[in-house]
Amino acid sequence: MSDSASDRSGGAATGAPAAPRNTPLSRRLIASEVACVLALSLGAAAVSATISFVGTATAPGGLAEQTASLVDPRAGADRPWLDLTWQVYAVVFAMAPVALVLYLLHRDARSGATIGFDVRRPGFDITRGALLAAVIGAGGLVVYLVSWQLGLSTTVSPSSLNDHWWALPVLLLQAVKNGVLEEVIVVGYLMLRMGQMGWSPVRAALTSSLLRATYHLYQGVGMFVGNLVMGLVFCWFYQRYGRVMPLVVAHTVIDVVTFVGSVYLIGRVGWLPG
Template sequence: MTPPDDVRNPTAPSRARTWWEIGIVLAITVGQSAVYSLLSFVRSIIRALEEDRRISDQQTQLNPSRDSAAIWDLVYQLLDIFFSLALVALVIYLLWEPGKSAFAKIGLDFRRFGGDVGRAVLLGLVIGVPGLGLYVLGRALGLTVAVVASPLDAAWYTVPLLVLAALRAGLTEEVIFLGYLFDRLRRVGWSWWAIILATAGLRAAYHAYQGVGAIVGNFVMGVVFGWCYRRWGRVMPLVITHTLIDIVAFIGYPLAVALFPGVFAPVIPSPSPTATPTPTATP
């Protein structure tokens, strides 16, 4: 009989303790946002049924202004990004082991940066282009809400903040979904494919507020990213891929609205806001 982890390695946490840690981390990060996102999706369906309209007649905003005064908007948005990244730092701290850097453990470093960037660009094309097509299809079928990816009335600080927001999203999702959960779920005995499918499902729930297209697209993205992380053993190329996709989406949104307003323009009138995919989302 194989002895339990805490017998083979006296310093290893017990399985029960690991599950408690996973639950607490999810409750304050992506799991919390997934719950709010699913509730938002349910509310969108109920609202569509009550008003006899389609889900696509509703909208959500990813990077809303926090204040009408420019300086306070900037301060609040920078603080929001900072505290979100603090949760990423917490997860990295939990992954740290004596004598082994957590950054090296999950491959969040610059040792292979050139190769990571090459893989990221290729993967971004593989994921980003079909993802855009799925969004357009979802809008055409009435199953995906209008996603306002960035403000149309840009301020002087808008682009740098959007780049930081994209980096925040890439680090939050990939470090927690892949780096952290893959490590902890392996410790409690899950198989690789069980972990890949479970984290892909959580990623889909995390983006459910955007509608059916986002649920399907992010589940597929989660499977592909999970397989790549299992094969490469590095989270860095996936963080770069995610960040690049979001930078293109955020900064390119005004141009997309100008060229294809029927698909990308905000819905008027705007419904009440829905939950956003940040670890600090509120209902």
């Protein structure tokens, strides 16, 4: 009789705490969770980019006279091992917010597969990602060149790494990191949570795209607009197909072309600023 009573009381007779019930997340709790995730990742980057933009826009010479460097050396050229160590460190720990998001999804009885961050459909992901990369990449290059000529964008220097054997692998890692970090958080996770809070698809897409544009604002007004359009296209794709992996592929390909192209083209072709 005592054992049965103990079972019904959730272990109260032995002093053990009752097992918590798996209740749905409230809107307030979801909003708090999203705020924390963004404060640790791309929300903080958006604030930093805004401050950087104000400083650049008010500097002598205007935006076009300023340079925005994406990947910089972290040690002197005479200490390549230290620079490499810092570069790898930056890439690895930049993925911590992604790990946090995946943990939060698992805690909520979901997973990366919920947002299409998996390898179940490699053919679809690669082909659609490559197509998106071609369209968005070409359009982004045109926006950058036109806005730079109009003085609305900074001169973007994708890489200023010293000429070490590991420079290209580090740039490839940076491209993958950018694709995973941005698309998993800004599209997959954020769109899921905004939907859970009852936001309309249009409102969610606009918010996600505005965030993407804002953390690229340090590159100038032109790239703000270009990334806003990119965000809207990516959100539309995600809402239609429910998969973030093609967006990761597309973003990675765009950044690989940008980083590698900067190494081999800037300074060798007259139409590319730098």
